[in-house]
Amino acid sequence: MIRDPDIDLAPLQGRTVAIIGFGNQGRAQALNLRESGVAVRVGLREGSPGIADAQSAGLAVMAPAEAAAEADLVMLLAPDEHLAEVYDRIEPALVGGAALGFSHGLAIHFGLIKPRPDLDVIMIAPKGPGSALRSLYQAGRGMVALAAVAQNPSGGAWPLALAYASAIGCGRAGIIASTFEEECVADLFNEQAVVWGGVPALLQAGFETLVAAGYKPEVAYLECVSELKLLAELIEARGIAGMAEAISNTAELGALLGGGRMVDEAAQRRMQTILHEIKAGDFARALGEEAAADYPRLRHARARARTSALEAARQQLLGGR
Ligand SMILES: NC(=O)c1ccc[n+]([C@@H]2O[C@H](COP(=O)([O-])OP(=O)(O)OC[C@H]3O[C@@H](n4cnc5c(N)ncnc54)[C@H](OP(=O)(O)O)[C@@H]3O)[C@@H](O)[C@H]2O)c1
Incomplete structure (x- = not known):
């Protein structure tokens, strides 16, 4: 772990950073940088709803190519599947060196973007959403990040990556030296097989199993979904071993007997298949195809989730709040 005391901020001093995109990460990184004393400008396309938001935060906003022109570091913080198009638009404006x-490593690792050879190419990937990156920074804390270098013609890419990570607050928590490949594959694997893919699918399946057996949807929701927050807090505070010790003997024995049956060798083989597909580039291709078709699968899944029995149970519990 590399932390602030080991990081020299000089590579960013007197330099200008252009942040392209003012969404989840762009907003948080731009505001954190500014409060760390770095000169920031935001690049957004015409008509973007982010323009008013960035301007009201007191940031200079211009078209992406204009923001990139003369910037020393240009951070591409639009959705991954649009980064190649964004890069093509700004490349002629980028100054040599x-x-x-x-x-995130996807666009470089899977070759969606082939940057000009004179450019340094770095990655600073905070391990969490932009909203948390911002709130942690405001609280005087930080979020762990992975950092990496893909091209280094100047010889100064690594110290620049560390200075940037520090300026967005990640040096307070710790920075791990990584590669675009490692960050990209591990991140996609977690998204699909573990926290963001596997866990919600497990919660949904548990809810449906209890409801199909005649139990009230509100009770099924409380048991199978609401308790996830308690689990996450316990694991965060005490680790998986400490969590198991903190729960009742009933829950601990149940978890021991049930957990191994749910995630058995067959489940681990499916995880290996997902990992293999990610490494082969299947997911990167699927993401491109989904975007090109205007996100049919995402639209369908969002609509179905909004009208699901699980969401109805949640609304019932909220009582219209
Ligand atoms: N979200 C996270 O929690 C998270 C965590 C770690 C790393 N990352 C990485 O951070 C990067 C940004 O992700 P994000 O989730 O922050 O993205 P996001 O919130 O979806 O980004 C939205 C922003 O990108 C702009 N944008 C979209 N398409 C554009 C285009 N074709 N040209 C110019 N601007 C465009 C949007 O402008 P308009 O309003 O004009 O559409 C908006 O300002 C990605 O590489 C992602 O993998 C994200």
């Missing part, structure tokens, strides 16, 4: 930055 500038640096290009990412917060």
